[in-house]
Amino acid sequence: MAILTTAILALLIAATTAVLLPQLIGHVLGLILRGAGWLIRRRTRSRREYVIARARSDEEELLKTLRAKNSTHSLARSSAEDEDWEKVDNTAGPAGVKASSSDDIGASDGAKRPDDWDGIIGFFHPFCNAGGGGERVLWEAVRATQKRWPKAICAIYTGDHEVNKATMLERVENRFNIQLHAPTVVLLYLTTRKYVVASSYPRMTLLGQSLGSLVVAYDAFTLLVPDVFIDTMGYAFTLALCKWLFPSVPTGAYVHYPTISTDMLASLDDQSGIQGLNAGAGKGLKGTVKRRYWQLFAQLYGWVGRHVDVVMCNSSWTAAHIRKLWGTGKDRASNDADTTTGKGTPSSPAVVFPPTAVSELESSIAVDAESEQSRHATLLYIAQFRPEKNHPLVLRSFARFLQERARNPAYADQPQPRLVLIGSVRHASPDETHIYNLRLLAHELRIRDHTTFLCDASWPAVLSHLGTASVGVNAMWNEHFGICVVEYQAAGLICVTHDSGGPREDIVVDLGDGATGFRAETEEQFAAAFEAALALPESEKVAMRLRARRSAQRFTEEEFSRKWLGQVQKLVEALR
Incomplete structure (x- = not known):
């Protein structure tokens, strides 16, 4: 009887350990990561203050320049109108000119916006100078954000060291015809971008780039911890890291393309050769290993994606795949549901079509x-x-x-x-x-x-x-x-x-x-x-x-801005 009791107790202890130990490890790991996040915030506090002060200083300088230009323009126009007054109309006078001048200066000051949120939104986009459709989305998102929250600072984490801010904004205007307000745009230069370059991982590229993005994200956070963090390139693992380090920072994802999808898995069996770069690659032992690797990565990708607060997708096709990968329960299985609308969650991503001119x-x-x-x-x-x-x-x-x-x-x-x-x-x-x-x-x-x-x-x-x-x-x-x-x-x-x-x-x-x-x-x-x-x-x-x-x-660009701001508003409200 004593032996049976001892055996039962041993089984209970083993079962309890099996259940509680992973939770304990997870809790301890969470405390360690939050502690690391606290240290990163403390060490980057001075840079944050500098970024804010520099943005406000640039804003004042620009305002002074605009006022000076408006003043010069008003004086020149006043002189011309005085001459016309002597020749044409004795009823017009300096008072009218003065009012006109005052109106011009008032216009340069700008009307007060009802929403004066002045935080920092971090955009994770290591290749922001690439000049593609993803970059158009980034810069149009920045423009929409600037119009909605004029005092907010848009910090872009980039690895394009060869381009300074003035050149970058000039290229954005030339390539996309998007004009941005320079004082509230900040470029933060990453030194670790090589870790997300596909050529760095000849084998297991998906996993390599995803884990490499954690290194790049850590690099980004040591430069500046934003109030809101948004990934606009598809590095979902960076958003999970942000949540682990800084639980209070709301995260958003604009997904252009799922890192892995059921279509990719299906392409391994494609015999026509038209379904992407891996069409028909599922044959033999190598193909079997590749298939299993992709399946495991898809599970990991789904787990990471469920940490994101707000999810936007660029098309109904992308949204269907993201919901299936990142959703839970019935949402994961309902791949045939209408994807043209969504709540902006991993289980119900919002479709925000990219902006087009x-x-x-x-x-x-x-x-x-x-x-x-x-x-x-x-x-x-x-x-x-x-x-x-x-x-x-x-x-x-x-x-x-x-x-x-x-x-x-x-x-x-x-x-x-x-x-x-x-x-x-x-x-x-x-x-x-x-x-x-x-x-x-x-x-x-x-x-x-x-x-x-x-x-x-x-x-x-x-x-x-x-x-x-x-x-x-x-x-x-x-x-x-x-x-x-x-x-x-x-x-x-x-x-x-x-x-x-x-x-x-x-x-x-x-x-x-x-x-x-x-x-x-x-x-x-x-x-x-x-x-x-x-x-x-x-x-x-x-x-x-x-x-x-x-x-x-x-x-249209207007439709994108409306839907983009509707989702980002949720992140800003989460801070309050």
């Missing part, structure tokens, strides 16, 4: 029968020069299209179509090698004379091509959204996009009045779509362009 494109580029005469048989592809954008598919499809067109005598006397590829290139990176290989491929396909590569083109240059091209192309498999596709639509181009991801789910869709473009998957389908788009009668071309332009109204 729809209004500017519509005002700058006409779409009618007359403007059709100025468009050329040009195919335009705007995308960063990176492997996932699948430029080779476009080049091969274009070569096939030209070959088939050359065999048709009806086109004998017509000018040859051209392909223009515009994109940003991250210098001192694999991008430069990639574009070199693309140029070689164009030469091998014998389309070099009909293909143009434009690297890091300015916004005016992009605008010019959007106004004269006829077809807009996008070939990325599971493009998370496709800002360039919306730009095509707003500019009146006929879209030919990959039949997957955001373009299929949100953009190139029939809204009830007809097709807004073409979708394709294979080289043959893309070549056929190029032919179909260019062969449309003029009246049908104009009609499709106008339908696409109306569709683009769903993706």
